[in-house]
Structures are given as structure tokens and as C-alpha cells.
Amino acid sequence: MTQEQLNESVDYLKKRGFDTPEIGIVLGTGLGQLVDDIQDSIEAHYNHIPYFPLATVEFHSGKLIYGTIEGKKVVVMQGRFHLYEGYDFVDITYPIRVMHLLGIQKLFVSNAAGAINLDFKKGDIMLIEDHINLQGGSPLAFRNVSSFGNRFVDMSEPYDVDMRKKILSIAEKENITVQKGVYASVVGPQLETKAEYRMIKMMGADAVGMSTVPEVIVANHLQLPIVAVSVLTDECDPDNLEPVNIQEILDIAGKAEPKMIKLFKELIKMI
Numbered sequence: 309m310t311q312e313q314l315n316e317s318v319d320y321l322k323k324r325g326f327d328t329p330e331i332g333i334v335l336g337t338g339l340g341q342l343v344d345d346i347q348d349s350i351e352a353h354y355n356h357i358p359y360f361p362l363a364t365v366e367f368h369s370g371k372l373i374y375g376t377i378e379g380k381k382v383v384v385m386q387g388r389f390h391l392y393e394g395y396d397f398v399d400i401t402y403p404i405r406v407m408h409l410l411g412i413q414k415l416f417v418s419n420a421a422g423a424i425n426l427d428f429k430k431g432d433i434m435l436i437e438d439h440i441n442l443q444g445g446s447p448l449a450f451r452n453v454s455s456f457g458n459r460f461v462d463m464s465e466p467y468d469v470d471m472r473k474k475i476l477s478i479a480e481k482e483n484i485t486v487q488k489g490v491y492a493s494v495v496g497p498q499l500e501t502k503a504e505y506r507m508i509k510m511m512g513a514d515a516v517g518m519s520t521v522p523e524v525i526v527a528n529h530l531q532l533p534i535v536a537v538s539v540l541t542d543e544c545d546p547d548n549l550e551p552v553n554i555q556e557i558l559d560i561a562g563k564a565e566p567k568m569i570k571l572f573k574e575l576i577k578m579i
């Protein structure tokens with residue numbers, strides 16, 4: 309990744325009309341419905357954007373969508389890149405740097421995750437307050453990172469406090485149950501063993517998933533305020549663990565998604 313490559317990606321998008329979006333939004337697995345609320349949308353497929361990671365089969369539908377939600381200009385990633393597809397940390401966070409260069413001032417991130425905290429239930433929304441990186445690497449550990457700014461990024465408060473407060477006040481007003489907790493990121497794509505779920509719980513996590521943390525690290529590198537929510541799709545109870553059913557995970561994500569959309573749309577209005 310070089311500054312010239314990033315500039316070329318941004319030029320391509322600007323020429324297509326991606327004109328100074330205020331907010332960037334990353335939509336997680338099974339969480340694509342927010343796209344229906346984008347007005348006057350323009351799309352760019354990932355595999356047409358110069359220097360974007362090459363789309364894999366699973367990602368043939370990945371695209372960046374620019375438009376208006378609640379009167380604000382947004383750029384939305386429908387589908388993200390994961391380590392488990394064979395990309396590296398720099399690849400999967402490249403779109404965050406591109407959205408930053410397009411001009412976003414805030415980043416909203418969503419994901420599907422398993423509930424480690426068994427007080428939380430399938431279908432609940434969890435506001436991420438902190439995280440544990442179990443992916444064995446960092447998007448800032450590459451050769452020319454220092455040309456992009458200080459590499460020793462402060463992570464004492466990686467999730468924006470003000471937007472977190474706003475999400476909680478929206479949740480209260482709209483009667484949406486929102487849990488709060490720590491998200492642990494793993495590489496995947498295999499799900500965890502019972503022993504791994506026990507370990508992740510002991511470490512202090514409330515949810516586990518295969519994304520988000522690298523994006524949050526880069527957003528902090530860019531000093532881009534971030535808010536992130538998990539849609540909890542399964543309960544990771546090591547003493548009563550059932551075989552995972554990916555279709556069920558997607559169904560639960562889809563059913564819980566309207567709550568996440570409401571939270572994001574109200575937050576867009578407020579900021």
C-alpha cells in the first residue's frame with residue numbers, strides 16, 4: 309500500500325461522484341438491508357476500484373455505495389474483507405483508508421458475532437466498548453506504516469465515547485435492548501471449540517467474531533471516531549454447545565438487523 313495507490317482509488321471514486329461523504333458505514337455479514345435506505349445512490353464494485361483487494365468468489369457482490377441517509381452523505385461498504393479469505397491485514401483495512409481520504413469524519417461498523425456472555429441472547433445488539441485482538445497481527449505492522457503517521461497508536465479508548473452515549477440514549481428512547489461489552493476478534497473461518505469459548509470468556513470478552521478489530525485499529529491510526537455494534541447470532545455456551553448452523557446465523561442477523569438500522573439512522577440524524 310502506498311499513498312499513490314490510495315490516491316488513485318480515491319480519484320476513481322471521486323470521478324464517479326463519491327463527493328465528500330461525512331460518514332462511512334461498514335455492513336457485516338447478513339447485514340445488508342441498510343442499503344435499501346440510501347437515496348440517490350451511486351455504486352462502485354470492489355473489483356473495479358483500483359488497488360482494492362481483488363474480490364474472491366464469496367465477495368463477488370461486494371461494493372461501495374455512496375448516497376444520502378437521513379439527509380447526510382454516506383459511503384457504505386456492502387460486504388467487507390476478512391482475514392479468513394486469505395487477505396492480509398493491510399488488504400482488509402485498505403477501504404477504511406480510502407473512505408478516510410474521501411473525507412468521512414465518522415465511521416460506523418457492524419458485525420455478526422457469537423455471544424460469549426451468556427446473559428446476552430441471540431438477536432441482541434451489543435455496543436462494543438472495547439476489544440481484544442486475537443488475530444495474531446496488526447494492520448500497523450507493515451513496512452512503510454510510519455509514512456502514514458505515528459505507529460504507536462493509543463488504544464486507551466478506541467470506541468468514541470460521545471457516539472456510544474448517543475447510541476445508548478437512542479436505544480432507550482426507541483425501546484431497543486442494547487447490551488454493552490468487549491468484542492474479541494479471531495481469524496476464523498472455523499468456529500471455536502468449547503475450550504476456545506471457555507478461554508475467550510476467561511479473557512474478559514462478551515462476544516467473538518472474525519472482523520472489526522483491524523478496521524478499528526486503522527480508524528484509530530487515522531484519528532477517525534468510530535462506533536461499532538455486534539448483532540449476536542449465536543450463544544457460545546461451552547457446556548451446551550450445539551453444532552453451528554451458518555444459515556441460522558444469517559437468519560438471526562437478518563431478523564435483528566432492523567434494530568441496528570434504527571440505531572444507525574437515528575445516530576446519523578444526531579451527528
Ligand code: HPA
Nearest residue numbers: 420421422516517518541
Ligand atoms: N464465533 C466467531 N464468529 C462468529 C460467531 C462465533 O461464535 N458467531 C458469529 N460470528
